[in-house]
Amino acid sequence: MFAGVINNQPMQNTTYKVVLPFYTYAALSLFAACFLLLISTGSFTGHYFNPHILAITHMMALGWGTMIILGAGYQLIPVLIEKSLYSIKLANWSFFLAATGIPLLAYGFYNFDMGWPAKWGGRLVFISVSLFVINLAKSIQKSKNRNVHAWFMLAASVWLFVTALYGLVLVYNFTFPIYKRNHIELIPLHAHTGVIGWFLLLVIGVGSKLIPMFMISKYTNSKQLWLIFLLINTALVLFISLYIFKAANAIFFFPVVMLLTSLIVFAQYCYKSYKQRIRKQVDEQMKLSLLSLLMMLLPVAVIFFLIGLFVSGKEDMRIVLLYGFVIFFGWITAIIFGMTFKTLPFIVWNKVYGKIAGLGKTPGPKDLYSERLFAAMSVSYLAGFVIFIAGILTIEKVVLTIGSSLLLLSALLYCVNAGKLIFHKAF
Amino acid sequence: MVINRNTKIATLLKHHPDALVAIVSIDNKFAKLRNPLLRKLMAGRTSIAMASKIAGCSIEDFFVKLRPLGFILAGTAETEEINNKVMEQNEFIRNVKPESIIDLDVRPVLAGGTDPFHIIMDSVNNLKYGQVLRIINTFAPMPLVSVLGKKGFESYIDQVELQLVHAYFYKKQDAAVDIKVGVKDVANMWSDIADKYKGNLIELDVRNLEMPQPMHKILEALEQLPDGKALFVQHKRIPVFLLPELAERKFEYRLNEKAEGDVEIIIFRP
Incomplete structure (x- = not known):
């Protein structure tokens, strides 16, 4: 009598029990990273290869950026491929391993102790990332639906795997020198596979699906997206080859130009989608997310400048610091700020009201968090971001302190608002 | 699949196509699960522990029948006595005066094929201090016991005869006055x-x-x-x-x- 329900395995949403720990962990990581930023402002007046900066960067890249993307990823995979996630168990394990590994790694960097804490941290993060890649690949394999967005996610996760593996090798390089080259010279490879391969591919792959969805736009153009996919991957592979074979500085403009082209095509994609939208009002969360896409141009501008400096035989450590800062505290943080409040309320709504929405009228997903806190967070964040940049450029500790205080405040407001959501109860 | 006393019947049914037959074989009372409406109504809200209470069988009976289908019992089954004890400790039922009992017979509603939940909640909301709601039904409404329990209601289940159950609900003095069940308008289901x-x-x-x-x-x-x-x-x-x-x-x-x-x-x- 109910064979139809039982035998036809339907596509299932990933349960909130898997997703919410990632969001919670990410919020706390951001707060911790901003706190470290505030007490380490002195480090931002010197070389970027500094224990505190390494610790903060990894808390931002792993604890904040990667954790929230893994969580949101587990939620989004079924949406993108129209099939359930391959394994909930693997997803949970990826959380526990990364959640244990990231603080160990950050502790190792902060105290510059490359012994067991950093090594175990790196190993656990690497295993966690591997589980994510397996889970994603298996989910896609199960599905007949292999669209361009799924390929973006898969390629991004492979780059994440490469980044984590190479990062682990670098940790070992401190105690058992593997490479002849100076350790600092090896970092750009690790940083760019992470930022371009993992974050950029993922944000574009997922964003190109979500942005039209959130604006209710019918615009799609997979040709454009495939072009972006090719440009970014080629640019990254080219960059790695040039770097390994120590090409002349000027040649590095090539991959950057390819990358810039891909961003321009993506901006065009977003603009067309915006033009054809049905929902005329664009909410604050969407505005911040769209702003973050413009903020992607900032690191590109900085890297142009940086290569220009290298070509003319100069070096300026402030510009390298600025490059990292505008990536992690600029683009990545802004997009997560915006997207958290476009995804989390719906996950929480489904958890709290999904089962009882047949009984009567319920509050909407947008009623579950505070718009005012969100606005305050955005203002404090943007002000802190600009002031901190001014601090890096002027090498003024007072300016850095004001900037990082504002960033810490925005992190606090984010945590309060996300906490409101995560702990929301119907009664 | 690992199950315990709190596993919902709906979960069992969803997990294995033969679970329904197995459960019905425990006690004929569960035959009502064959009715899609009653199944939808009850299965999601009823745990194994509640169900065994409804049928008057032991939780063990469930585990015995479900084991061949690949359901494994997790941890130790706490004694089901706990529930029994809570029921017997409720002294209100001994002190209540007959005139403060409000009767609500949900059998005709169920027979008519509607979910009586909102009717029950209406009665609960209209309950005055000191009054006791007596729900008359063919089976013990265990989900209601847990929903109202969270709202500060004491309950007492009286199995009058095989197909007749009286469920008493009494609001404790310190209970929240407003019963909303998280929805603004229960009547618009x-x-x-x-x-x-x-x-x-x-x-x-x-x-x-x-x-x-x-x-x-x-x-x-x-x-x-x-x-x-x-x-x-x-x-x-x-x-x-x-x-x-x-x-x-x-x-x-x-x-x-x-x-x-x-x-x-x-x-x-x-």
């Missing part, structure tokens, strides 16, 4: 709305469409929705991103999640 728009539903099946097509189709259909009609949508998931759009367009909705991956939505103008 799915079934009421479905009845109201019977014959005036425009059907739309978006189960085979890829995201975000379902949202577009639904919004298009709503734009052309004639007055007095409602849109009946079949969807493979709860369309959470649609909900704010409905609110913005001044539509209301009710959801009916028939099973995982099979959701019905009625969208109407309030």
Whole structure:
């Protein structure tokens, strides 16, 4: 009598029990990273290869950026491929391993102790990332639906795997020198596979699906997206080859130009989608997310400048610091700020009201968090971001302190608002 | 699959196609699970522990029958005595005066094929201090015991005879006065709305469409929705991103999640 329900395995949403720990962990990581930023402002007046900066960067890249993307990823995979996630168990394990590994790694960097804490941290993060890649690949394999967005996610996760593996090798390089080259010279490879391969591919792959969805736009153009996919991957592979074979500085403009082209095509994609939208009002969360896409141009501008400096035989450590800062505290943080409040309320709504929405009228997903806190967070964040940049450029500790205080405040407001959501109860 | 005393019957049914037959074989009282309406009503709200209470069998009986289907018992089964004890400790039932008992017989409602939940909640809300609600039913309404328990109600189940149960609910003095069950208007349930728009539903099946097509189709259909009609949508998931759009367009909705991956939505103008 109910064979139809039982035998036809339907596509299932990933349960909130898997997703919410990632969001919670990410919020706390951001707060911790901003706190470290505030007490380490002195480090931002010197070389970027500094224990505190390494610790903060990894808390931002792993604890904040990667954790929230893994969580949101587990939620989004079924949406993108129209099939359930391959394994909930693997997803949970990826959380526990990364959640244990990231603080160990950050502790190792902060105290510059490359012994067991950093090594175990790196190993656990690497295993966690591997589980994510397996889970994603298996989910896609199960599905007949292999669209361009799924390929973006898969390629991004492979780059994440490469980044984590190479990062682990670098940790070992401190105690058992593997490479002849100076350790600092090896970092750009690790940083760019992470930022371009993992974050950029993922944000574009997922964003190109979500942005039209959130604006209710019918615009799609997979040709454009495939072009972006090719440009970014080629640019990254080219960059790695040039770097390994120590090409002349000027040649590095090539991959950057390819990358810039891909961003321009993506901006065009977003603009067309915006033009054809049905929902005329664009909410604050969407505005911040769209702003973050413009903020992607900032690191590109900085890297142009940086290569220009290298070509003319100069070096300026402030510009390298600025490059990292505008990536992690600029683009990545802004997009997560915006997207958290476009995804989390719906996950929480489904958890709290999904089962009882047949009984009567319920509050909407947008009623579950505070718009005012969100606005305050955005203002404090943007002000802190600009002031901190001014601090890096002027090498003024007072300016850095004001900037990082504002960033810490925005992190606090984010945590309060996300906490409101995560702990929301119907009664 | 690992189960325990708190595992819901719906979970068992969903997990193994033969679970229904196994459960019915424990006690004939569970034959009512064959009725789709009662199954929908009870299975999701009833745990193994509650069910064994309803049938008057032991939790062990469940585990014995379910083991061959691959269900494994997790941890130790706490003694089911706990529930019994709580019931017997409720002294209110000995002190209550007959004139303060409000009777509510839900048997005809159930026989008529409707979920009595909102009728019960209405009675609960109208209960005055010191009054006791007596629900008359063919089985013990264990889900209600747990829902109202959370709201500060004491309960007592009296199995009068095989097919007759009296369930008593009494509000403790310190209990919250307002019973909302998280919804503003309990009387406007799915079934009421479905009845109201019977014959005036425009059907739309978006189960085979890829995201975000379902949202577009639904919004298009709503734009052309004639007055007095409602849109009946079949969807493979709860369309959470649609909900704010409905609110913005001044539509209301009710959801009916028939099973995982099979959701019905009625969208109407309030």
